Amino acid sequence: MKALALFLFVATLAVATAACAPTPGSLSEAGASAPGALPAEVVCDDALCLERTVSLLDLQDRPIDENVLKLFSVAADPVRNLVYVSGIMSQSIAILDGETEEWVGVVDSGVAVRALKYLYVDPEANDLYVLEASGATLRRIDLATGAIEGPVAVGGFIEGHQAFVDSERGRLLVVTKDNGVQAFGGATFGLLYQEKSLGERTGAMAYDPTRDLVYMLDTQSTGAQRQLHLVDPATGKVTAEIAYAAPPNERAAWLSFDSTTGRLFIATPRTVIVLRSDGSQLSTFRLPSSQTVEDVLFDPTSGKIVAMSLERPESGEVAGVGGVMTVFDPANGRQVTSVSFGRKPHQMTLNTATGKIYIPNGDASVVWSVDTSKFTGATPLRLGDSVEQVAFAGNGQSVFLSSRLGGSYLVEYRPGDGTFETFESGTWPIPVQTTAEGDRLLVLNAWDSTLSVYDAGDGHALLGNIALGLPDGSTDRLPAMAIDSSRSLAYVAYPEFGRVVVVDFRSLRVLSTITLAGFKTGDTGGGPGQIQLAVDEAANHVFVLWSQSQKLEVYDGNAGYAKLAEMGKTSLNWKLVPQDGELLFFDAAAARLFVGPIEIDAATLKPTGRTLGAGLRVFAVDTESGEYWASATTNNSGVVSYSVAVVDRQTLATLHSEPLPGTHGLVPVFALDVAHHRLYVGHQVEAELDIFSVGAAR
Numbered sequence: 210m211k212a213l214a215l216f217l218f219v220a221t222l223a224v225a226t227a228a229c230a231p232t233p234g235s236l237s238e239a240g241a242s243a244p245g246a247l248p249a250e251v252v253c254d255d256a257l258c259l260e261r262t263v264s265l266l267d268l269q270d271r272p273i274d275e276n277v278l279k280l281f282s283v284a285a286d287p288v289r290n291l292v293y294v295s296g297i298m299s300q301s302i303a304i305l306d307g308e309t310e311e312w313v314g315v316v317d318s319g320v321a322v323r324a325l326k327y328l329y330v331d332p333e334a335n336d337l338y339v340l341e342a343s344g345a346t347l348r349r350i351d352l353a354t355g356a357i358e359g360p361v362a363v364g365g366f367i368e369g370h371q372a373f374v375d376s377e378r379g380r381l382l383v384v385t386k387d388n389g390v391q392a393f394g395g396a397t398f399g400l401l402y403q404e405k406s407l408g409e410r411t412g413a414m415a416y417d418p419t420r421d422l423v424y425m426l427d428t429q430s431t432g433a434q435r436q437l438h439l440v441d442p443a444t445g446k447v448t449a450e451i452a453y454a455a456p457p458n459e460r461a462a463w464l465s466f467d468s469t470t471g472r473l474f475i476a477t478p479r480t481v482i483v484l485r486s487d488g489s490q491l492s493t494f495r496l497p498s499s500q501t502v503e504d505v506l507f508d509p510t511s512g513k514i515v516a517m518s519l520e521r522p523e524s525g526e527v528a529g530v531g532g533v534m535t536v537f538d539p540a541n542g543r544q545v546t547s548v549s550f551g552r553k554p555h556q557m558t559l560n561t562a563t564g565k566i567y568i569p570n571g572d573a574s575v576v577w578s579v580d581t582s583k584f585t586g587a588t589p590l591r592l593g594d595s596v597e598q599v600a601f602a603g604n605g606q607s608v609f610l611s612s613r614l615g616g617s618y619l620v621e622y623r624p625g626d627g628t629f630e631t632f633e634s635g636t637w638p639i640p641v642q643t644t645a646e647g648d649r650l651l652v653l654n655a656w657d658s659t660l661s662v663y664d665a666g667d668g669h670a671l672l673g674n675i676a677l678g679l680p681d682g683s684t685d686r687l688p689a690m691a692i693d694s695s696r697s698l699a700y701v702a703y704p705e706f707g708r709v710v711v712v713d714f715r716s717l718r719v720l721s722t723i724t725l726a727g728f729k730t731g732d733t734g735g736g737p738g739q740i741q742l743a744v745d746e747a748a749n750h751v752f753v754l755w756s757q758s759q760k761l762e763v764y765d766g767n768a769g770y771a772k773l774a775e776m777g778k779t780s781l782n783w784k785l786v787p788q789d790g791e792l793l794f795f796d797a798a799a800a801r802l803f804v805g806p807i808e809i810d811a812a813t814l815k816p817t818g819r820t821l822g823a824g825l826r827v828f829a830v831d832t833e834s835g836e837y838w839a840s841a842t843t844n845n846s847g848v849v850s851y852s853v854a855v856v857d858r859q860t861l862a863t864l865h866s867e868p869l870p871g872t873h874g875l876v877p878v879f880a881l882d883v884a885h886h887r888l889y890v891g892h893q894v895e896a897e898l899d900i901f902s903v904g905a906a907r
Contacts, residue, residue: 295330331381341360438454599891608889703740759781831883
């Protein structure tokens with residue numbers, strides 16, 4: 210998305226300690242001098258003084274100032290022509306004007322934790338329901354006032370958009386595996402009724418306004434004969450059944466109703482079945498077998514069936530990645546057209562006020578808009594940002610920030626004069642690192658399986674892109690990277706493929722690939738840190754941590770990267786090791802390796818018997834002062850906070866520890882600029898960078 214290069218971000222003055230005196234101001238456009246630029250030195254009488262907070266939220270022409278990240282669910286209000294979008298990692302829900310397709314505001318979801326939030330609008334009552342699947346709770350928001358009612362317990366396993374808004378009665382019907390059909394609403398928001406007779410055999414719902422009934426799909430049966438339940442929305446009781454034929458071994462998943470013609474559209478992952486309202490069959494047609502179907506709906510504007518699918522790569526080594534919207538004529542089953550867009554979209558929402566379909570694509574931080582009167586393409590509506598990596602050039606004059614879930618782009622921020630530039634390298638720029646000399650910026654484009662090499666000097670000129678020889682990445686099992694600056698080597702580890710690729714970033718070529726024998730590959734659950742890397746440049750050894758298997762391996766670069774040694778699960782007291790964050794750190798001068806707080810002799814691969822304070826993870830060393838910098842996560846009765854600590858390098862005693870200011874959704878990322886006595890702390894969910902000056906009081 211070339212438009213990303215135009216995005217602006219504003220650095221706002223943060224609250225600093227009394228000992229700090231940062232200059233107020235904000236970032237200007239790239240190349241311009243900002244009056245709020247950081248001074249060369251700040252006198253800080255405390256251990257840390259917050260100079261300022263740089264925010265990536267104020268994008269060009271974007272009026273909302275709340276971050277909405279990892280976009281997940283969309284609901285449309287056709288009466289007011291508004292569209293609501295929730296993110297998994299954000300409490301706020303974004304509001305889109307359906308006419309202008311501009312973001313116009315936010316509403317508080319009331320869900321303060323990271324969660325799957327399904328949205329449903331009652332346009333008659335102007336209410337928004339938030340079904341929080343992670344905790345199985347429901348809230349009702351009065352959109353006129355923002356008042357939140359609930360949460361009330363829904364109970365049972367919630368999967369997909371298995372809920373229906375009954376605007377006639379001002380309530381929401383929810384289907385769960387364990388509790389059947391439940392209705393929520395009322396003057397005092399709560400459970401109105403529960404009907405468990407159908408149990409887990411119920412799924413998608415569609416409303417027939419003429420007959421005032423709900424069609425409810427039986428999603429469990431895979432036989433040739435199926436049942437469609439007719440439910441009275443006032444009571445939840447089944448009033449009749451419709452029998453229909455379906456291909457065996459294909460589970461029905463999606464249901465639409467055309468109120469104009471009375472047709473019912475039932476879709477399995479392979480077949481669309483068109484029925485009359487009495488259950489007699491009008492037609493059937495097949496969906497493309499080469500794709501994985503994610504959602505199917507009937508569009509009354511065009512009179513077409515729309516199927517959204519994921520492409521299946523030919524290698525078969527990765528999950529489907531490319532989004533495809535295929536349009537069919539239900540009268541004859543013929544394909545009319547198709548639209549390709551995005552990666553890993555999962556659900557469609559139709560805004561009947563405009564005839565546009567909206568698709569949240571959380572891994573790209575856009576909502577795709579498709580005009581069903583044309584089906585000529587998908588328009589990306591940009592929303593959300595993130596700060597997921599922080600790296601700086603050796604002289605500290607440039608700080609590089611990567612935004613992955615906030616869209617695939619990077620920022621070069623220059624603290625000295627407050628200027629910045631945005632640029633793109635590829636899809637999902639993570640990890641991002643600079644060499645020890647600070648002359649090269651290495652960006653792994655995780656979903657492209659390429660490594661971009663930049664001159665880290667003025668203008669960050671692109672020196673080359675290196676294909677790693679792996680299939681395109683597609684999962685949330687984020688890669689890792691470590692750099693051997695003395696040999697100009699980058700080590701790139703992909704948990705998805707169980708491999709570590711060795712790259713010469715000066716000659717721009719792949720030298721070798723290490724296969725991690727026994728490592729579980731594929732899409733086995735997302736997240737960072739499943740493989741972590743460190744390099745002993747003097748010995749030419751590579752350390753590979755299997756965090757989930759609690760195993761540490763050493764590979765010898767002098768012997769073609771043969772495995773040299775291994776520490777098994779019983780070699781360390783893993784109860785001391787944190788469950789998240791960067792756990793692996795190598796102190797080259799001391800030849801010491803840390804796994805969390807545990808110190809290991811790098812030569813013998815044996816624990817020294819010494820540990821840092823409980824839960825600490827080293828992220829930097831200041832050899833001049835003889836100090837380690839470490840971070841920690843604290844969970845007090847569900848309230849998570851983060852702190853930084855300064856540790857004596859010789860004794861491992863904690864010299865100073867203090868909590869980070871503010872509330873943050875995920876483990877921060879850190880970068881220590883020893884030369885300029887600054888600590889940079891990036892916050893992914895909030896899309897912010899805190900800049901601290903380092904004082905002497907520690």
